[in-house]
Amino acid sequence: MFQRPPFTLAAAALLAFAVPAMAAASMTQEVKAINDNWAHIAYEVKGSSTQTKALDRLAQQASALVQKYPGKAEPLVWEGIVTSEQANRANFLHKLGLATKARDILAKAYSINPKAEDGGAAMSLGVLYYKVPGSPIGFGDKAKARALLREALATDPNGLDANYFYGDFLFDQGDKAGARSYLQKALRAPHDPSRPAWDAGRRREVQALLAKIG
Numbered sequence: 001m002f003q004r005p006p007f008t009l010a011a012a013a014l015l016a017f018a019v020p021a022m023a024a025a026s027m028t029q030e031v032k033a034i035n036d037n038w039a040h041i042a043y044e045v046k047g048s049s050t051q052t053k054a055l056d057r058l059a060q061q062a063s064a065l066v067q068k069y070p071g072k073a074e075p076l077v078w079e080g081i082v083t084s085e086q087a088n089r090a091n092f093l094h095k096l097g098l099a100t101k102a103r104d105i106l107a108k109a110y111s112i113n114p115k116a117e118d119g120g121a122a123m124s125l126g127v128l129y130y131k132v133p134g135s136p137i138g139f140g141d142k143a144k145a146r147a148l149l150r151e152a153l154a155t156d157p158n159g160l161d162a163n164y165f166y167g168d169f170l171f172d173q174g175d176k177a178g179a180r181s182y183l184q185k186a187l188r189a190p191h192d193p194s195r196p197a198w199d200a201g202r203r204r205e206v207q208a209l210l211a212k213i214g
Helices: 009-043 048-068 073-089 092-112 115-132 141-155 160-172 175-188 196-213
Strands: none
Touching: 009 048, 009 073, 048 073, 073 092, 073 115, 073 160, 092 115, 115 141, 141 160, 141 196, 160 175, 160 196, 175 196
């Protein structure tokens, strides 16, 4: 009578490594789907009402992904980015509440792994700290913004996003020469064919800001 070979320790060890690897690959793909959908909404969807509804649906999907992968920074980073986008496009009454929610989500991601998503938590927190008004209206803080954006640059020194946002921050602070330098560096970042909507959309923003600086 045929008998299956015993489940060896080697096989058990292989399975122990394979299952987490498969889970990590699945999470990466699901996070990328949020990333891609955000870029599609931000750069390709037309009409503010349509964008708002699409972002609301995406925020729900991002929140569900965070619940699916508790304790992981990457889903939190993208939930925070989507929430930040909601704040950016919301009316005056809802802007600060959504921005505060985004800050708290991103701070949690940062506490888990500050280098996740190429320093995405630090970068996105930095953006919030210079875009949101300071006290007594909001939580904005230019010094915190500078420190966080520079940290993101240290993690991804040649990145399109890291250089764009630091350039935008410097322009906001009145440093046109510094802003121009980082924006030009952003345009030298390698193109990312796996994220075409984001790559093209962000480069348009960089070029528009350079044109504004003159």
